Amino acid sequence: MQFDIALIGFGTVGRGFVELLIEKKALLKEYYGIEWRITAISDLKLGSIINSKGIDAKEALRLADTGRSLENLSVEKRGLSSLEVIRESSSNLLVEVTWTNLENGEPGYSHVKEALNLGKDVITTNKGPVALYYRELKELAKKRGAFFKFKGTVMSGTPSFNLIEGPLAGCYIESIRGILNGTTNFILSEMERGMSYEEALREAQRLGYAEADPTMDVEGLDAVAKLAILCNVIFDLDLKPKEIPRRGISSITLEDVKESLSKGKRIKLIARAEKIEGKLIAEVKPIKLSLTDPLANIMGVMNAINFKTDCLGEITVIGPGAGRRATGYAILSDMINIAMNRR
Numbered sequence: 426m427q428f429d430i431a432l433i434g435f436g437t438v439g440r441g442f443v444e445l446l447i448e449k450k451a452l453l454k455e456y457y458g459i460e461w462r463i464t465a466i467s468d469l470k471l472g473s474i475i476n477s478k479g480i481d482a483k484e485a486l487r488l489a490d491t492g493r494s495l496e497n498l499s500v501e502k503r504g505l506s507s508l509e510v511i512r513e514s515s516s517n518l519l520v521e522v523t524w525t526n527l528e529n530g531e532p533g534y535s536h537v538k539e540a541l542n543l544g545k546d547v548i549t550t551n552k553g554p555v556a557l558y559y560r561e562l563k564e565l566a567k568k569r570g571a572f573f574k575f576k577g578t579v580m581s582g583t584p585s586f587n588l589i590e591g592p593l594a595g596c597y598i599e600s601i602r603g604i605l606n607g608t609t610n611f612i613l614s615e616m617e618r619g620m621s622y623e624e625a626l627r628e629a630q631r632l633g634y635a636e637a638d639p640t641m642d643v644e645g646l647d648a649v650a651k652l653a654i655l656c657n658v659i660f661d662l663d664l665k666p667k668e669i670p671r672r673g674i675s676s677i678t679l680e681d682v683k684e685s686l687s688k689g690k691r692i693k694l695i696a697r698a699e700k701i702e703g704k705l706i707a708e709v710k711p712i713k714l715s716l717t718d719p720l721a722n723i724m725g726v727m728n729a730i731n732f733k734t735d736c737l738g739e740i741t742v743i744g745p746g747a748g749r750r751a752t753g754y755a756i757l758s759d760m761i762n763i764a765m766n767r768r
Contacts, residue, residue, distance in 0.1 A: 441753025
């Protein structure tokens with residue numbers, strides 16, 4: 426299969442994906458029959474370009490990594506808006522990796538909707554459109570005969586709800602529990618080593634795990650968005666993030682952490698959902714877990730998710746939940762999935 430790829434967003438994740446495309450080029454062709462070229466890139470800081478015969482991916486990476494405009498490349502068109510790039514490029518696959526907006530999903534929602542309306546396959550790592558408009562976009566993709574993939578929105582490249590499509594197919598998922606935010610898990614891990622919340626947060630910011638404004642992470646908003654996506658996919662719902670009760674970790678003190686450990690428990694920010702008599706119970710909040718709980722032993726920036734199933738009991742998956750290469754891999758995995766399903 427030939428993928429002509431339009432990238433909307435060419436930051437850390439977009440570049441991680443392109444690096445993997447280059448690295449895995451021979452493997453993709455030999456094992457999956459996939460050939461690719463990048464026909465368009467649009468980025469707020471780096472500019473917008475279209476070239477139907479293909480953009481030099483290595484040169485685009487070099488320019489982006491040095492902060493230079495992509496419009497320096499020899500291409501057919503430049504200077505277009507992101508929506509114009511989607512409409513005017515010869516792409517058959519949109520990779521949407523712009524920032525997450527949980528208020529209205531923009532600009533990602535418009536990008537995804539425009540591409541699907543044109544019958545283009547879409548892969549996104551942007552939680553906003555999926556958390557807020559999953560059912561609408563899923564139905565639009567079906568109507569237009571396009572694929573809508575978003576593995577990278579939850580636990581990056583680590584398998585999560587996509588397990589339901591493969592290894593856990595046929596199992597009934599009774600409940601979900603997970604550590605879905607690496608920043609808060611890192612902060613709690615550092616507090617266990619003796620840091621105050623404020624000290625641990627500053628360390629997370631210094632290392633690049635937390636933003637200058639850490640609200641999305643520490644107040645549980647990021648975890649809520651991911652839980653909404655999981656619930657909608659696994660339980661076939663139309664749940665919105667604002668409908669899920671949440672409490673973050675900003676009020677947790679060093680004394681709270683020490684007291685929990687003295688009682689054989691560990692505090693973790695847990696996202697959980699369970700269907701009880703047909704009614705969904707979902708929430709995100711700090712929970713004191715027994716040290717025998719598999720989620721209690723997930724430390725640092727690692728993520729984990731536990732599925733309780735009727736066939737296999739409890740299954741726990743552990744892995745990175747962010748990062749240039751890990752999230753880039755999520756896009757690559759979705760692309761392979763599309764190719765395999767189009768055979």
